[in-house]
Amino acid sequence: MKAAVMYEPKKDFVVEEIEILPPKSKEVLIRMAASGVCRSDYARLMWERPSVLPIVLGHEGAGIVEKIGAGVTRVKPGDKVMLTWAAPCGVCHSCQTGKYNICAEAVRERTSCTMRDGTTRLRKGGREIHHFDALSTFAEYAVVNESACIICPEGVPLTSAALIGCAVMTGIGAVWNTARVNPGSTVAVTGAGGVGLNSIQAAACVSASQVIVIDVDEQKLEFAKQFGATTVINAKSENPVERVMELTNGSGVDFAFDCVGSPKTIGQLWDAVRPGGTVVVVGVAPVGENASIPGIQLAFSEKILRGSLYGETRPHVDFARIVNLYQLKKIKLDELVTKTYKLEEINQAFADLIAGKNVRGVIVY
Ligand SMILES: [Zn+2]
Ligand SMILES: [Zn+2]
Numbered sequence: 001m002k003a004a005v006m007y008e009p010k011k012d013f014v015v016e017e018i019e020i021l022p023p024k025s026k027e028v029l030i031r032m033a034a035s036g037v038c039r040s041d042y043a044r045l046m047w048e049r050p051s052v053l054p055i056v057l058g059h060e061g062a063g064i065v066e067k068i069g070a071g072v073t074r075v076k077p078g079d080k081v082m083l084t085w086a087a088p089c090g091v092c093h094s095c096q097t098g099k100y101n102i103c104a105e106a107v108r109e110r111t112s113c114t115m116r117d118g119t120t121r122l123r124k125g126g127r128e129i130h131h132f133d134a135l136s137t138f139a140e141y142a143v144v145n146e147s148a149c150i151i152c153p154e155g156v157p158l159t160s161a162a163l164i165g166c167a168v169m170t171g172i173g174a175v176w177n178t179a180r181v182n183p184g185s186t187v188a189v190t191g192a193g194g195v196g197l198n199s200i201q202a203a204a205c206v207s208a209s210q211v212i213v214i215d216v217d218e219q220k221l222e223f224a225k226q227f228g229a230t231t232v233i234n235a236k237s238e239n240p241v242e243r244v245m246e247l248t249n250g251s252g253v254d255f256a257f258d259c260v261g262s263p264k265t266i267g268q269l270w271d272a273v274r275p276g277g278t279v280v281v282v283g284v285a286p287v288g289e290n291a292s293i294p295g296i297q298l299a300f301s302e303k304i305l306r307g308s309l310y311g312e313t314r315p316h317v318d319f320a321r322i323v324n325l326y327q328l329k330k331i332k333l334d335e336l337v338t339k340t341y342k343l344e345e346i347n348q349a350f351a352d353l354i355a356g357k358n359v360r361g362v363i364v365y
Contacts (some may be wrong), residue, residue: 002121003139004346005129006039007054009047012347013138018056018129020139023069026146033041033158035137036060037341037349038166038194040284044132047339048286052113055130056122058304058363059085060166062158063135064317065149065168067176072146082323084169084315085133087148089116101310109134116145137162138346141363149259150319156326159340159362160333163194164319166310167360168333171198171259172312172322174282176206179255183207188244188272189229191259192220194336194360197227199257204228205330208255212247214240214268224361225342227332252277259283266291270305292321340364 001020004013021028043049043056049116065079075081088095089105105116113130114120121143122129122136136142152161171194175181187203192215203211204227213229215221221232233243244253252274258265261283269279270293285291297303311318325331338358341349349361 001140002065002343003056003136004058004343005054005121005124006057009050010045013045014202015344015346016124018139019123020141020143021123023067023121024115024117025070026072026096027069027115027143028065028071028075028146028149029067030063030083030142030144030166031066031348032061032063032137032140032142032365034062034365035363036163036166037346037363039220040166041132042353043284051132054124054127055113055132056136056139057132058137058139059133060125060162060310062144062152062162062165063142063365066141068146074146075149075151078148080154080158081149082149082152082319083137083142083144083148083165084313084319085135085148085166086310086313086315087134087145088315090147094138098314099312100315101313101343104127106134112318115143116228117126123173138363140343150315153323153327156323159337159364160326161323162362163336164322164361167194167336168198168322169311169313169315170282170310171195172202172319172331173313174257174280174308175199175202175255178308178317179257179278179280181206181208181255184209185254186210186248188212188214188253188256188269189259190214190240190257190265190269191283192217192224192229193259196207196257196259197223197336197359198289199259199282200224200229201332202225205325210247210253212244212253217356220358227336241268241271248274254278257282261285263289263291266305267293270303273303275303276302278306281307281315330358336360337362
Protein backbone atom coordinates (compact mmCIF):
# COMPACT_ATOMS: atom_id res chain seq x y z
CA MET A 1 0.00 0.00 0.00
CA LYS A 2 1.00 3.64 -0.40
CA ALA A 3 1.96 5.58 2.76
CA ALA A 4 3.62 8.86 3.75
CA VAL A 5 6.63 7.85 5.85
CA MET A 6 8.57 10.18 8.16
CA TYR A 7 12.20 9.01 8.21
CA GLU A 8 13.94 12.08 9.64
CA PRO A 9 12.96 15.14 11.68
CA LYS A 10 12.31 18.36 9.78
CA LYS A 11 12.39 16.62 6.38
CA ASP A 12 9.60 16.02 3.85
CA PHE A 13 7.46 12.91 4.08
CA VAL A 14 8.42 10.15 1.64
CA VAL A 15 5.33 8.82 -0.16
CA GLU A 16 6.10 5.22 -1.12
CA GLU A 17 4.92 1.62 -1.15
CA ILE A 18 5.18 -0.17 2.23
CA GLU A 19 3.74 -3.41 3.61
CA ILE A 20 0.98 -3.73 6.17
CA LEU A 21 0.54 -6.94 8.20
CA PRO A 22 -2.92 -8.40 8.90
CA PRO A 23 -4.82 -7.30 12.03
CA LYS A 24 -4.14 -9.33 15.19
CA SER A 25 -6.63 -10.14 17.94
CA LYS A 26 -9.03 -7.24 18.70
CA GLU A 27 -7.59 -5.28 15.76
CA VAL A 28 -9.22 -4.09 12.55
CA LEU A 29 -7.86 -3.30 9.07
CA ILE A 30 -9.31 -0.03 7.75
CA ARG A 31 -9.33 1.12 4.11
CA MET A 32 -8.78 4.81 4.73
CA ALA A 33 -11.17 7.30 3.10
CA ALA A 34 -9.90 10.57 4.57
CA SER A 35 -7.36 11.97 7.01
CA GLY A 36 -7.19 15.50 8.41
CA VAL A 37 -3.89 17.37 8.46
CA CYS A 38 -3.34 18.48 12.07
CA ARG A 39 -0.86 20.75 13.85
CA SER A 40 0.00 17.82 16.15
CA ASP A 41 1.38 15.84 13.18
CA TYR A 42 3.49 18.87 12.30
CA ALA A 43 4.80 19.01 15.89
CA ARG A 44 6.10 15.44 15.44
CA LEU A 45 7.50 16.21 11.98
CA MET A 46 9.41 19.21 13.35
CA TRP A 47 10.54 17.22 16.42
CA GLU A 48 8.81 19.65 18.86
CA ARG A 49 7.43 16.42 20.29
CA PRO A 50 9.77 13.55 19.40
CA SER A 51 8.50 10.08 18.44
CA VAL A 52 10.09 6.82 17.24
CA LEU A 53 11.33 6.69 13.62
CA PRO A 54 10.54 5.75 10.97
CA ILE A 55 6.85 6.38 11.50
CA VAL A 56 3.61 6.90 9.58
CA LEU A 57 1.86 9.93 11.11
CA GLY A 58 -1.83 10.91 10.87
CA HIS A 59 -4.34 10.64 13.71
CA GLU A 60 -7.62 12.15 12.46
CA GLY A 61 -9.29 9.78 10.06
CA ALA A 62 -12.26 7.81 8.81
CA GLY A 63 -12.62 4.84 6.52
CA ILE A 64 -14.23 1.48 5.81
CA VAL A 65 -13.60 -1.75 7.69
CA GLU A 66 -11.79 -4.10 5.29
CA LYS A 67 -10.98 -7.03 7.55
CA ILE A 68 -11.30 -7.92 11.25
CA GLY A 69 -8.93 -9.81 13.54
CA ALA A 70 -9.85 -12.57 16.01
CA GLY A 71 -12.37 -11.68 18.70
CA VAL A 72 -13.60 -8.45 17.10
CA THR A 73 -17.30 -7.91 17.83
CA ARG A 74 -17.91 -4.15 17.53
CA VAL A 75 -17.53 -3.84 13.73
CA LYS A 76 -17.69 -5.97 10.59
CA PRO A 77 -16.24 -5.65 7.07
CA GLY A 78 -18.01 -2.90 5.11
CA ASP A 79 -18.82 -0.71 8.13
CA LYS A 80 -18.05 3.00 7.77
CA VAL A 81 -16.11 4.17 10.82
CA MET A 82 -14.57 7.26 12.41
CA LEU A 83 -11.35 6.72 14.33
CA THR A 84 -10.29 7.96 17.77
CA TRP A 85 -6.61 8.48 18.65
CA ALA A 86 -7.28 7.46 22.25
CA ALA A 87 -8.90 4.02 21.92
CA PRO A 88 -10.13 3.21 25.44
CA CYS A 89 -9.10 -0.13 26.97
CA GLY A 90 -12.09 0.04 29.32
CA VAL A 91 -10.33 -1.51 32.31
CA CYS A 92 -7.48 0.79 33.45
CA HIS A 93 -7.93 3.24 36.34
CA SER A 94 -8.56 6.16 33.96
CA CYS A 95 -11.20 4.26 31.97
CA GLN A 96 -12.88 2.92 35.09
CA THR A 97 -13.21 6.46 36.45
CA GLY A 98 -14.65 7.77 33.17
CA LYS A 99 -11.46 9.46 31.94
CA TYR A 100 -11.28 7.59 28.65
CA ASN A 101 -9.22 10.36 27.05
CA ILE A 102 -6.24 9.52 29.26
CA CYS A 103 -6.58 5.71 29.10
CA ALA A 104 -3.26 4.30 30.35
CA GLU A 105 -3.06 1.77 27.49
CA ALA A 106 -3.61 4.49 24.88
CA VAL A 107 -0.98 6.69 26.55
CA ARG A 108 1.46 3.75 26.42
CA GLU A 109 0.77 3.22 22.71
CA ARG A 110 1.33 6.90 22.00
CA THR A 111 4.68 6.82 23.80
CA SER A 112 6.00 3.56 22.31
CA CYS A 113 4.58 4.27 18.81
CA THR A 114 3.41 0.63 18.63
CA MET A 115 0.13 -1.24 18.74
CA ARG A 116 -1.30 -2.33 22.11
CA ASP A 117 0.78 -5.55 22.25
CA GLY A 118 4.01 -3.56 21.81
CA THR A 119 4.63 -4.68 18.20
CA THR A 120 4.08 -2.99 14.84
CA ARG A 121 2.14 -3.90 11.67
CA LEU A 122 4.04 -1.69 9.19
CA ARG A 123 7.18 -2.76 7.27
CA LYS A 124 9.44 -1.55 4.47
CA GLY A 125 11.71 -4.26 3.08
CA GLY A 126 11.89 -6.02 6.45
CA ARG A 127 12.46 -2.77 8.40
CA GLU A 128 9.92 -1.94 11.10
CA ILE A 129 7.87 1.25 10.69
CA HIS A 130 6.12 2.70 13.75
CA HIS A 131 2.52 3.71 14.38
CA PHE A 132 1.27 7.12 15.42
CA ASP A 133 -1.42 7.06 18.12
CA ALA A 134 -2.10 3.45 17.05
CA LEU A 135 -3.75 4.88 13.91
CA SER A 136 -1.22 6.13 11.26
CA THR A 137 -3.88 7.52 8.95
CA PHE A 138 -1.46 8.91 6.33
CA ALA A 139 -1.63 5.61 4.44
CA GLU A 140 -4.13 3.82 2.21
CA TYR A 141 -4.76 1.23 4.95
CA ALA A 142 -4.43 1.26 8.75
CA VAL A 143 -4.47 -1.42 11.43
CA VAL A 144 -6.24 -0.01 14.49
CA ASN A 145 -7.71 -1.22 17.79
CA GLU A 146 -11.30 -2.38 17.63
CA SER A 147 -12.20 0.23 20.27
CA ALA A 148 -10.76 3.00 18.06
CA CYS A 149 -13.66 2.47 15.61
CA ILE A 150 -16.92 4.38 15.98
CA ILE A 151 -19.63 3.61 13.44
CA CYS A 152 -20.42 6.49 11.07
CA PRO A 153 -24.07 6.63 9.96
CA GLU A 154 -25.02 6.38 6.26
CA GLY A 155 -25.26 9.69 4.45
CA VAL A 156 -22.48 11.36 6.43
CA PRO A 157 -19.46 12.04 4.18
CA LEU A 158 -16.30 10.44 5.61
CA THR A 159 -14.23 13.45 4.53
CA SER A 160 -16.15 15.56 7.06
CA ALA A 161 -16.65 12.84 9.68
CA ALA A 162 -12.86 12.25 9.80
CA LEU A 163 -12.38 15.61 11.50
CA ILE A 164 -14.40 14.51 14.53
CA GLY A 165 -11.40 12.29 15.31
CA CYS A 166 -9.27 15.21 16.53
CA ALA A 167 -10.03 18.90 15.91
CA VAL A 168 -13.82 18.76 16.27
CA MET A 169 -13.82 16.56 19.39
CA THR A 170 -11.05 18.58 21.03
CA GLY A 171 -12.77 21.93 20.50
CA ILE A 172 -16.34 20.86 21.22
CA GLY A 173 -15.42 18.60 24.15
CA ALA A 174 -13.57 21.40 25.96
CA VAL A 175 -16.83 23.39 26.01
CA TRP A 176 -19.36 20.62 26.64
CA ASN A 177 -17.40 18.06 28.67
CA THR A 178 -14.69 20.03 30.47
CA ALA A 179 -16.29 23.43 31.15
CA ARG A 180 -19.92 22.32 30.82
CA VAL A 181 -20.92 25.74 29.49
CA ASN A 182 -24.58 26.40 30.25
CA PRO A 183 -27.14 28.46 28.30
CA GLY A 184 -26.83 32.21 28.74
CA SER A 185 -23.22 32.18 29.93
CA THR A 186 -20.54 34.36 28.43
CA VAL A 187 -17.59 32.80 26.63
CA ALA A 188 -14.27 33.96 25.18
CA VAL A 189 -12.16 31.87 22.80
CA THR A 190 -8.57 32.67 21.79
CA GLY A 191 -7.42 31.13 18.50
CA ALA A 192 -9.93 30.58 15.69
CA GLY A 193 -8.15 27.69 13.95
CA GLY A 194 -9.40 24.13 13.42
CA VAL A 195 -9.88 23.51 17.15
CA GLY A 196 -10.97 27.03 18.15
CA LEU A 197 -13.77 27.16 15.56
CA ASN A 198 -15.20 24.04 17.15
CA SER A 199 -15.12 25.56 20.63
CA ILE A 200 -16.90 28.58 19.12
CA GLN A 201 -19.65 26.51 17.49
CA ALA A 202 -20.02 24.39 20.63
CA ALA A 203 -20.59 27.52 22.76
CA ALA A 204 -23.06 28.90 20.21
CA CYS A 205 -24.84 25.53 20.03
CA VAL A 206 -25.58 25.55 23.78
CA SER A 207 -26.84 29.17 23.58
CA ALA A 208 -24.00 31.06 25.22
CA SER A 209 -25.17 34.68 25.33
CA GLN A 210 -21.81 36.00 24.13
CA VAL A 211 -19.07 34.22 22.17
CA ILE A 212 -16.13 36.62 22.01
CA VAL A 213 -13.32 35.47 19.73
CA ILE A 214 -9.73 36.70 19.85
CA ASP A 215 -7.18 36.11 17.07
CA VAL A 216 -4.54 38.04 15.14
CA ASP A 217 -5.63 36.87 11.68
CA GLU A 218 -8.53 38.67 9.97
CA GLN A 219 -9.39 35.65 7.79
CA LYS A 220 -9.72 33.45 10.88
CA LEU A 221 -11.90 36.06 12.58
CA GLU A 222 -14.17 36.02 9.50
CA PHE A 223 -14.52 32.22 9.84
CA ALA A 224 -15.23 32.72 13.55
CA LYS A 225 -18.30 34.82 12.70
CA GLN A 226 -19.63 32.02 10.46
CA PHE A 227 -19.23 29.57 13.35
CA GLY A 228 -21.13 31.65 15.90
CA ALA A 229 -18.85 34.40 17.24
CA THR A 230 -20.92 37.34 18.51
CA THR A 231 -17.89 39.70 18.65
CA VAL A 232 -14.39 39.33 17.22
CA ILE A 233 -11.26 41.03 18.54
CA ASN A 234 -8.06 41.39 16.55
CA ALA A 235 -5.38 41.30 19.26
CA LYS A 236 -2.97 43.05 16.89
CA SER A 237 -5.01 46.24 16.98
CA GLU A 238 -6.94 46.00 20.27
CA ASN A 239 -6.14 44.99 23.85
CA PRO A 240 -8.19 41.79 24.19
CA VAL A 241 -8.54 41.96 28.00
CA GLU A 242 -9.79 45.56 28.00
CA ARG A 243 -12.20 44.78 25.17
CA VAL A 244 -13.62 41.70 26.92
CA MET A 245 -14.12 43.74 30.10
CA GLU A 246 -15.94 46.41 28.10
CA LEU A 247 -18.21 43.83 26.49
CA THR A 248 -19.13 42.28 29.86
CA ASN A 249 -19.73 45.51 31.81
CA GLY A 250 -16.43 45.17 33.61
CA SER A 251 -17.04 41.73 35.07
CA GLY A 252 -15.23 39.37 32.65
CA VAL A 253 -16.59 36.24 30.95
CA ASP A 254 -17.81 33.10 32.71
CA PHE A 255 -15.68 30.74 30.61
CA ALA A 256 -12.58 31.23 28.48
CA PHE A 257 -10.90 28.74 26.14
CA ASP A 258 -7.29 29.10 25.09
CA CYS A 259 -6.89 27.24 21.81
CA VAL A 260 -3.39 28.67 21.25
CA GLY A 261 -1.55 27.38 24.32
CA SER A 262 0.97 30.20 24.83
CA PRO A 263 1.88 31.66 28.23
CA LYS A 264 0.75 35.07 26.93
CA THR A 265 -2.75 33.99 25.81
CA ILE A 266 -3.29 31.93 28.98
CA GLY A 267 -2.40 35.02 31.07
CA GLN A 268 -4.75 37.22 29.04
CA LEU A 269 -7.68 34.86 29.50
CA TRP A 270 -6.95 34.54 33.23
CA ASP A 271 -7.43 38.32 33.42
CA ALA A 272 -10.52 38.19 31.19
CA VAL A 273 -12.65 35.75 33.24
CA ARG A 274 -14.89 36.87 36.08
CA PRO A 275 -14.20 35.92 39.72
CA GLY A 276 -15.21 32.28 40.02
CA GLY A 277 -14.84 31.87 36.25
CA THR A 278 -12.96 29.13 34.43
CA VAL A 279 -10.06 29.21 31.97
CA VAL A 280 -9.67 26.00 29.97
CA VAL A 281 -6.33 25.48 28.22
CA VAL A 282 -6.86 23.46 25.03
CA GLY A 283 -3.83 24.45 22.97
CA VAL A 284 -0.55 22.66 23.61
CA ALA A 285 2.28 24.91 24.80
CA PRO A 286 5.79 24.24 23.50
CA VAL A 287 7.91 22.07 25.84
CA GLY A 288 9.70 24.26 28.41
CA GLU A 289 7.30 27.22 28.32
CA ASN A 290 5.58 28.04 31.64
CA ALA A 291 2.44 30.09 32.11
CA SER A 292 2.32 32.17 35.27
CA ILE A 293 -0.63 33.66 37.16
CA PRO A 294 -0.71 35.76 40.34
CA GLY A 295 -0.81 33.25 43.20
CA ILE A 296 -2.82 35.55 45.46
CA GLN A 297 -5.72 35.48 43.00
CA LEU A 298 -6.13 31.71 43.23
CA ALA A 299 -7.73 32.04 46.66
CA PHE A 300 -9.23 35.52 46.44
CA SER A 301 -10.77 35.30 42.95
CA GLU A 302 -11.61 31.59 43.04
CA LYS A 303 -10.85 31.47 39.37
CA ILE A 304 -10.20 28.02 37.95
CA LEU A 305 -7.39 27.23 35.49
CA ARG A 306 -7.50 23.78 33.99
CA GLY A 307 -6.49 21.79 30.96
CA SER A 308 -8.57 19.72 28.57
CA LEU A 309 -7.08 16.89 26.50
CA TYR A 310 -9.05 15.72 23.46
CA GLY A 311 -12.19 17.35 24.85
CA GLU A 312 -12.26 14.76 27.65
CA THR A 313 -13.82 12.52 25.04
CA ARG A 314 -15.84 9.45 25.74
CA PRO A 315 -15.51 8.64 22.05
CA HIS A 316 -18.28 6.09 21.66
CA VAL A 317 -20.77 8.53 23.18
CA ASP A 318 -19.45 11.87 21.97
CA PHE A 319 -18.61 11.05 18.32
CA ALA A 320 -22.16 9.73 17.82
CA ARG A 321 -23.63 12.78 19.54
CA ILE A 322 -21.67 15.17 17.31
CA VAL A 323 -22.69 13.29 14.15
CA ASN A 324 -26.35 13.45 15.23
CA LEU A 325 -26.13 17.21 15.72
CA TYR A 326 -24.41 17.53 12.33
CA GLN A 327 -27.34 15.68 10.74
CA LEU A 328 -29.71 18.12 12.49
CA LYS A 329 -27.61 21.01 11.05
CA LYS A 330 -26.70 22.29 14.53
CA ILE A 331 -22.98 21.51 14.15
CA LYS A 332 -20.95 22.35 11.02
CA LEU A 333 -18.45 19.83 9.67
CA ASP A 334 -18.38 20.26 5.85
CA GLU A 335 -17.46 23.94 6.21
CA LEU A 336 -14.29 23.01 8.11
CA VAL A 337 -12.85 21.25 5.06
CA THR A 338 -11.42 24.07 2.96
CA LYS A 339 -9.14 21.97 0.72
CA THR A 340 -8.58 18.32 -0.10
CA TYR A 341 -5.30 16.74 -1.21
CA LYS A 342 -4.05 13.46 -2.65
CA LEU A 343 -1.61 11.54 -0.43
CA GLU A 344 1.17 12.48 -2.90
CA GLU A 345 0.46 16.15 -2.08
CA ILE A 346 0.98 15.73 1.67
CA ASN A 347 4.06 17.96 1.86
CA GLN A 348 2.09 20.75 0.19
CA ALA A 349 -0.79 20.12 2.61
CA PHE A 350 1.55 20.76 5.55
CA ALA A 351 3.05 23.85 3.89
CA ASP A 352 -0.50 25.19 3.52
CA LEU A 353 -1.27 24.32 7.17
CA ILE A 354 1.67 26.38 8.38
CA ALA A 355 0.85 29.22 5.99
CA GLY A 356 -2.62 29.33 7.59
CA LYS A 357 -4.34 28.75 4.23
CA ASN A 358 -6.92 26.22 5.44
CA VAL A 359 -9.38 25.76 8.26
CA ARG A 360 -8.65 22.08 7.69
CA GLY A 361 -6.84 20.44 4.83
CA VAL A 362 -7.88 16.82 4.32
CA ILE A 363 -6.08 13.99 2.50
CA VAL A 364 -8.65 12.05 0.49
CA TYR A 365 -7.85 8.48 -0.59
ZN1 LIG B 1 -7.99 2.42 29.69
ZN1 LIG C 1 -4.86 16.44 15.96
